[in-house]
Amino acid sequence: MTPNAISAIGMPFAALAGLAFAFAPERLWLFLLGALLVQLRLLCNLFDGMVAVEGGRGGPTGVLFNEIPDRFEDSVILIGFGYGAGLPELGFVAAILAxxxxxxxxxxASLGQGQDFAGPMAKPQRMAAVTIGAVLALLEALVFGSLWSPIIVLWVVALGAAWTAAARISRMAARLKAGS
Structure with a gap:
């Protein structure tokens, strides 16, 4: 299997995770299914890089297949989680910030500064937060009959992504000033 095909396989996992989260308040087990699908999406993201780099099978379109699915996947997962939390607007905000x-x-990278993956809320942290939030949502709903944890997680993701963006802008500006 090619790295690009592995990248593409992550997209249906993410779309199904978003749908599972959106309908989870009606069928609580969907929170757990969504969490599992998020992890399958991340495995695809891991394996595509391993096959491309370590397997020496990367191609000229690899960078496109590495980035484009990620943006789609982040968005549908966070938007679906927003619907599941009862605050679709917050899901959209988190997706836009991601x-x-x-x-x-x-x-x-386009400015020659390299790829800045730092954050407090870069992709791995966002997906970990959503996965943990989904499991907590299931437990919270079963034990207390409420669903505050997905709302809290979405706020953490949105604020953390905003913080990540501000930090990246600050680092880029500092490097630009140092270079001029």
Missing amino acids: VFTAYLRAMG
């Missing part, structure tokens, strides 16, 4: 952090990483 894409913005990736844009800033790419912008820094």
